[in-house]
Amino acid sequence: MPAGSSPKRERQYEHIKDSELEQGASEDRAEEIAARTVNKERARAGESKTASRSSIEDMSSGERGGRRSGKGARGPTYDQLYNDAKQRGIDGRSDMNKEQLQRALDEKK
Incomplete structure (x- = not known):
């Protein structure tokens, strides 16, 4: 997680990482998925200095809910x-x- 992340984002990261590990993902893959998801949510909420257009305009991770899995x-x-x-x-x-x-x-x- 980036330095200065909120406690909420830290909890979100750990929750997603643990969930991925339970589903059989490797440690590295679980960390990557968690970081990408949290960073996208940070960008959508205006909490990051830079954000890609797809992070802002695309549907949220929660809304997507595995549609592209x-x-x-x-x-x-x-x-x-x-x-x-x-x-x-x-x-x-x-x-x-x-x-x-x-x-x-x-x-x-």
Whole structure:
């Protein structure tokens, strides 16, 4: 958390981090998700010096409530699959469609 964060944001960060850990996220991933969520909320509330346009204009984290989590009826988006493939070092990913990316990721597990 940034220096000077309010106690409320500190509690929010810890709550989100603990929740992610309970869901099986790694310590680093849980910290990243918590920090991003809290920083977005700080920007939306005008508590940060700088804020991206998407942080201010996009729906809030609470309102979004997992809508973009990639666990809906159609699964993860192409971009989510592509980023996962990039992180896992899957070759040829730029030539793959969504179905091919999903298959390559499933095989790589």
